[in-house]
Amino acid sequence: MTGLIYLIPVALLLGLLGLGAFIWATKSGQFDDPEGARYRILIDEDKPLPDKPDER
Amino acid sequence: MNAMTDIEAAGCPSGLAPASSGGGTDVSAFVIEKGGAKTLSLSVRGAKCAGCLSKIEGAVGALPGVSTARLNLSNGRLDVRWSGGVDANTIAGTVSDLGYGVSAFDPDKGDAAAKKEERDLLIAMGVAAFAAANVMLLSVSVWAGHGEMGETTRRAMHAISGAIAIPAALFSGRVFFKSAWNVLKRGHANMDVPISLAVLLALGVSVAETIRGGEHAYFDASVMLLFFLLVGRFLDARLRRRTHAAAHDLAALQSHTVTRLDTTGLAKSVRASDVAAGDLILVAPGERLAVDMDIIDGAGEVDESLVSGESLPRAIAPGARVFAGSVNLGQSIRGRAISPASDSLLADIARMLEAGEQRRSTYRRIADKAVSLYVPLVHTTAALTFIGWMLAGIGVRDALLIAVSTLIITCPCALALAAPVVQVVTAGRLFRKGVYLKSGDALERLATCDHVVFDKTGTLTLGDAELVPGSAPQELVVKAARLARASRHPLSRALVAAAGPGPVAEHVREHPGLGLEAEIDGRTVRLGSADWVGADDVTYDGKLHIWYSEADGQVYRFDFEDALRPGSEEMAAELQARGMDLEILSGDRASAVADVASRLGIEHWQAAASPADKAARLEALRAEGRKVLMIGDGLNDAGSLALAHASLAPGGAMDVSQSASDAVYTGAGLEAILSILDTARGARLRMLQNFSLAALYNMIAVPVAVAGFATPLVAAIAMSASSLIVTLNAIRPSRRKEAAA
Numbered sequence: 202m203t204g205l206i207y208l209i210p211v212a213l214l215l216g217l218l219g220l221g222a223f224i225w226a227t228k229s230g231q232f233d234d235p236e237g238a239r240y241r242i243l244i245d246e247d248k249p250l251p252d253k254p255d256e257r
Numbered sequence: 258m259n260a261m262t263d264i265e266a267a268g269c270p271s272g273l274a275p276a277s278s279g280g281g282t283d284v285s286a287f288v289i290e291k292g293g294a295k296t297l298s299l300s301v302r303g304a305k306c307a308g309c310l311s312k313i314e315g316a317v318g319a320l321p322g323v324s325t326a327r328l329n330l331s332n333g334r335l336d337v338r339w340s341g342g343v344d345a346n347t348i349a350g351t352v353s354d355l356g357y358g359v360s361a362f363d364p365d366k367g368d369a370a371a372k373k374e375e376r377d378l379l380i381a382m383g384v385a386a387f388a389a390a391n392v393m394l395l396s397v398s399v400w401a402g403h404g405e406m407g408e409t410t411r412r413a414m415h416a417i418s419g420a421i422a423i424p425a426a427l428f429s430g431r432v433f434f435k436s437a438w439n440v441l442k443r444g445h446a447n448m449d450v451p452i453s454l455a456v457l458l459a460l461g462v463s464v465a466e467t468i469r470g471g472e473h474a475y476f477d478a479s480v481m482l483l484f485f486l487l488v489g490r491f492l493d494a495r496l497r498r499r500t501h502a503a504a505h506d507l508a509a510l511q512s513h514t515v516t517r518l519d520t521t522g523l524a525k526s527v528r529a530s531d532v533a534a535g536d537l538i539l540v541a542p543g544e545r546l547a548v549d550m551d552i553i554d555g556a557g558e559v560d561e562s563l564v565s566g567e568s569l570p571r572a573i574a575p576g577a578r579v580f581a582g583s584v585n586l587g588q589s590i591r592g593r594a595i596s597p598a599s600d601s602l603l604a605d606i607a608r609m610l611e612a613g614e615q616r617r618s619t620y621r622r623i624a625d626k627a628v629s630l631y632v633p634l635v636h637t638t639a640a641l642t643f644i645g646w647m648l649a650g651i652g653v654r655d656a657l658l659i660a661v662s663t664l665i666i667t668c669p670c671a672l673a674l675a676a677p678v679v680q681v682v683t684a685g686r687l688f689r690k691g692v693y694l695k696s697g698d699a700l701e702r703l704a705t706c707d708h709v710v711f712d713k714t715g716t717l718t719l720g721d722a723e724l725v726p727g728s729a730p731q732e733l734v735v736k737a738a739r740l741a742r743a744s745r746h747p748l749s750r751a752l753v754a755a756a757g758p759g760p761v762a763e764h765v766r767e768h769p770g771l772g773l774e775a776e777i778d779g780r781t782v783r784l785g786s787a788d789w790v791g792a793d794d795v796t797y798d799g800k801l802h803i804w805y806s807e808a809d810g811q812v813y814r815f816d817f818e819d820a821l822r823p824g825s826e827e828m829a830a831e832l833q834a835r836g837m838d839l840e841i842l843s844g845d846r847a848s849a850v851a852d853v854a855s856r857l858g859i860e861h862w863q864a865a866a867s868p869a870d871k872a873a874r875l876e877a878l879r880a881e882g883r884k885v886l887m888i889g890d891g892l893n894d895a896g897s898l899a900l901a902h903a904s905l906a907p908g909g910a911m912d913v914s915q916s917a918s919d920a921v922y923t924g925a926g927l928e929a930i931l932s933i934l935d936t937a938r939g940a941r942l943r944m945l946q947n948f949s950l951a952a953l954y955n956m957i958a959v960p961v962a963v964a965g966f967a968t969p970l971v972a973a974i975a976m977s978a979s980s981l982i983v984t985l986n987a988i989r990p991s992r993r994k995e996a997a998a
Contacts, residue, residue, distance in 0.1 A: 205410075209417060213391060220387040227379050233372075237330030240307035 285345040286514050286528045287361035294324075297345050299335040302358035304328060309357070316351050323348075332502050334362060361514075371498040378491040381429035385484035388425030389477065392418045393973070396477040400970050408470055415467040415474045422476035423460055430456050430483050432490060448628045448673065451635050452486060455479075455664040462661045465654075473658065478665050478972045485980045489673035492681045493697070500684065500694050515547050516540070518591070529581075536594045540585045543745055549580050550592035557587015557769050560747060562714045563911050564892045565844045568722070568819055569801065570746060572769045582892050582911050586745045587769060609872050610917055613899025622698045623941075624676040627948050631672065639664045642963045655965075663962040666972050667955055671979040675947035678987035683940040691908075691923040692933055699919035702903040703934060704941035705884050709832055710875065710897070712889030713843035713853055716907060718819040719925070722747050722801055724755040728816035731756075737805040737815065740765055740773045740784045748803050749773070749784075751817055772803070780808035801849075819849060821856060824926040829857040831931055838883070842871045844893050871897040888930065890914055905930065947983045954979040 226232065289296045304313060310328055313335065317326035322341030328334070337348055352359040395414045399406060406414075430453070437449035456479045463474040514526045518537040529547035532538065538550055546559075558570040563582040570586055573579060579592065639660050646656035680697035687694055694700070711717050724734070738756030741749035743765035762775040762782070772785010783790045783806050790804035792812040801817040832839060840861040843850045847864035854862040863874065875897050878885050887894070887901035890910035898904040898917040906914045908923035915921050922929035958975050961967055967975075 209395075212394060213421070216387050216391045220383055223383040223387075224380055227376055227383070232379060234329040234331045237310060237328065240310055240330060243307035244311045 284349045284361040284514075286526055286531075288345045294338060294340050295345075297337045297348060298362040299337065299349060299352065300360050300362040301328060301333050301335050301352060302360075304330060304333060304357055312355055313352055313357065316355060317348055320348065320351060332499070335359075368498070368502060371494070371501060375491070375494050375498055378432065378487060378494050381432065382484065382487040382491055384425050385429040385480055385487055388421050388429075388480040389484045392422050392477045392480055396474075396969065396973070411472070412467060412470050415463070415476070418474060418476040419460075419464060419467055422480050423464075426456055426460060426479050426483055429480075429487060433483075433486070446632050448632065451632055451664065451667075452482070455661075456483060458661045459665055462658060466658075473969050475661065475665060475969050475972070478969055478976065481973060481976060482665065482670060485670040485976065486673045488980075489670075489677045492674075493677040496677065496681050496684055496697050499688075500696055532594050534595055538592050538594055540590050540592065542585060542587065542589055544585055546579055546581050546583045546585065548594045549578070550594045552577050552579060552590055552592045554592075555588055555590030557585065557590060557767075558746060559583040560586055562720050563890065568714050568718075568720065568747075568845050568849060574769070580892065586747075587767065609868065609896025610899045610913070613896070613901075613917065620698065620702065622676070623701055623944055623948065624672075627672060627675075627951075635664065635667045638667065638959060638963065645963075646965070659962070659965045659967075662965075662967040662969075662972060663959065666958045666962040666967050666975055670976050671951035671954055671983040672948070674980055674983050675951055675987075676944050678984050679940050679943045679947065682988055683936055683943075687920070687933065687936055690929065690932060692929055693921045693923075695916075695919050695921070699903060700937045700940045701944070702884075703886065703905075703919060703937035706886035706903050706934070707836070708838045708840070708878060708883040709886045709888065710840045710842050710878075710901070711859075712887075712891060712894045713841055713850055714819070714845055715890040715909065716888055716894075717822060717825055717841070717853055717857065717927075719822055720909075721820055722751040722817040723820040724751050725816040725818055729813060733805065733813055734815070735759055736782075736807075737784050737813075739777065740775050740782060740805075743767070743775075744773055748801060748815075748817055752803070752815060782807050818852065821853065822925060822927050824928050826857060828927040828930055829859060832934075833858070835934075837886075842866050842874055842897070844891070868893045868896045872900055875900050886934075887918075889918075905933065943987055947986055950983055950986065951979065954982075 231238075284297065284299065287297060301313065304310065310330060313328050314326050317323060317335070317337055320339070320343050322343050323337060323339040325336070325338045327336050329336075335352065339348075349359050349361070395418045399411055399414050402411075433449045433452045433456070436447065437453040440447050441450060459475040459479040459482075463476050463479070466472075466474050515529050515532050516524050516539040517527050517532060518524055518539055524539055532548050537553075538548060540546055542557075552573055552575050554575060556572075556574045558572050559579050560570045561580070561583045562568055563584075564580045573587075573590070578595070642663050643656050643660035646659055647653065676697070680700060683700055684694045684697070714720055734752065734756045738753050738759055739762040741752040741756075742759070742761040744750075744767055746767075762777050765773055765775040767773055768785070768789070771789040772783055774781065774783050774785075776782070783804075785803060787793070787802070787804050790806045790812055791810075792804040792806075792814065801819075803815050803817075804812055805815065806812045829839060838861070839857075839859045840863075841850055841854050841859055842863050844866055845864060850862050850864035854860070863870070866874070871894065875885055875887065879900075879902075884902040887898050887904040888906070889895075889898055889904070890907050892911045892913055894906075895911065895913040895917045898906065898914055904918040906918040906921050908921055910918075910921070920933060922933060954975070958967075958979075961971065
């Protein structure tokens with residue numbers, strides 16, 4: 202049972218970390234565009250060779 | 258982006274949303290400049306996927322001086338920040354060249370407050386979730402160790418639970434406490450009163466139990482309760498903000514700029530809202546008026562179909578008063594802006610809008626009705642439970658514990674989720690179909706309508722005349738089109754559309770209200786009204802006519818009819834098949850209305866109706882006990898849209914009408930009306946199912962709690978199970994109709 206002395210604070214700390222991350226994400230506007238976020242992952246940042254006239 | 262000329266490259270590559278025609282207004286009046294950095298918010302229509310996102314952001318970001326270009330796909334807003342000499346219209350032009358509709362967006366202050374509320378609720382939800390999860394961790398060990406766990410350990414577990422739950426509950430429950438306190442001060446009760454009471458009592462009793470070393474503590478129940486309730490609140494807030502933003506965006510589509518002339522005659526583009534009474538305004542040919550004004554210079558014709566419902570243009574001369582929403586069909590005109598209140602038509606409409614809003618606010622939602630039944634019932638049950646167990650002689654402490662568990666278990670998690678989840682899901686479905694819902698309770702009102710009143714011009718019809726096929730020989734049409742090409746009159750354009758490409762006669766003179774005249778091969782040719790051309794076969798058969806004559810004195814007639822919107826016949830038949838009564842209320846001429854009514858098989862119609870007539874008719878229907886769905890687009894419909902039980906407006910409607918209606922549908926066809934009604938009926942059914950499920954849950958749970966069997970474990974299971982069932986019922990896809998639509 203003495204393990205609880207460490208385990209409970211560790212569990213709480215992890216939970217608090219998660220909560221902190223969530224609050225930070227909310228405040229920095231990461232939940233403002235749920236629609237766009239799911240598409241942004243698909244955008245190719247590395248464009249094709251630059252001598253092409255256009256991205257198509 | 259000049260390379261993007263082929264049709265394939267324009268708009269969304271997924272082909273889901275063809276961009277509607279762009280506003281083409283001057284957006285430079287909407288640039289906010291702060292210390293060299295300029296920002297502009299644009300409302301972009303038609304962007305749907307990752308391709309759109311990268312195309313738009315890439316193209317705008319590549320412009321010189323642009324530091325950020327970020328498109329929010331959820332609300333279609335593109336924020337651009339740049340410095341240097343790039344013109345705002347270049348940015349808007351870049352987006353519209355890609356094939357997307359673009360218009361200036363005027364950020365409103367209300368949205369900032371709503372955004373803060375939404376974030377606060379999200380954070381409160383996060384805190385409650387954290388607390389619920391961690392307290393549950395401790396509670397489960399207490400429940401699992403039932404009978405084996407020593408009293409000291411259990412007390413320690415309870416103490417830690419309390420240390421987490423009390424601050425978390427006080428923090429995340431603020432919304433409920435505040436609202437409950439506000440209504441209690443005024444001597445009423447709402448849903449938040451039993452919620453606050455349950456949370457606070459549960460915390461209080463649990464603290465007492467912990468100190469005493471008792472077995473049952475309700476810390477987990479109180480934070481879990483708050484978590485579920487906050488989910489409902491958050492969804493509700495988000496829907497409200499989203500519908501509000503949709504309404505605002507639609508208004509922004511029409512955020513016209515006006516060309517104002519200053520004292521030196523210099524023309525400058527300003528926002529319509531910045532125009533003061535007395536300003537000199539220049540209206541270009543084909544431009545839609547954004548302010549009311551008295552004409553001081555220039556003559557011609559204006560298309561007032563959005564203002565009065567009249568499908569024929571009106572001739573204007575200096576001294577005439579023209580209203581916002583009219584389109585200038587002649588040469589450019591100059592006028593002096595008048596204040597909106599100074600005109601009786603607009604003042605009437607404003608009064609009707611106010612009356613309609615007041616009536617809307619008295620509408621009681623299904624959820625409100627459920628709560629008004631629920632609140633007294635729960636409080637009485639809890640009080641009776643306490644008194645009953647006291648009389649049974651088990652002591653204050655145990656009686657209180659049972660009463661509190663009753664309060665917790667009856668607490669309306671399912672009730673609070675029942676309506677918002679359905680509304681959010683339904684609004685999302687409609688949104689994808691191009692229907693912008695203005696409020697959640699609109700769904701309930703739309704679902705119960707049994708009588709549909711249509712406006713004609715622009716709602717049932719496209720508002721564009723079209724030549725009746727076979728009404729005149731084609732070579733005559735081609736001849737007359739030589740004159741018609743020089744005019745912006747709707748009938749001229751219809752004639753040109755029927756004739757196809759061809760030459761324009763030289764020196765065509767337009768005589769406002771009469772017609773066109775030109776000399777072709779030395780002979781005078783006229784195209785216009787019967788009097789002007791010299792015809793004597795004036796007939797009133799519901800169609801529009803223009804006459805054409807050449808020098809030989811022979812007069813020919815062209816017949817036009819107002820083209821019905823695609824799918825309107827099917828829509829009318831379908832609505833009637835569903836037991837709805839249909840009716841047309843139009844400001845247009847009787848013959849034109851009768852024609853449309855007979856084509857659609859609608860028996861009841863009224864023509865030449867003023868806004869007051871329309872409102873009176875709606876009042877009469879209301880007195881008969883009908884629930885009227887009004888569908889209209891013009892300024893003259895705005896009053897009746899606000900007065901009706903529910904209302905819809907097409908995307909091309911006047912901004913006043915759009916803001917007065919419950920939902921706005923886009924697209925040329927009318928299929929949207931059917932799918933809105935079906936979806937709304939489906940949503941109402943789901944809500945009623947959900948409330949029934951919640952009631953059923955209480956019918957099982959309350960006797961258990963009153964009998965004293967509701968331990969914290971039972972409460973936790975019951976609460977989460979009921980919330981889950983209600984949510985799942987709301988999000989399950991529907992079996993028929995919607996899948997096809």
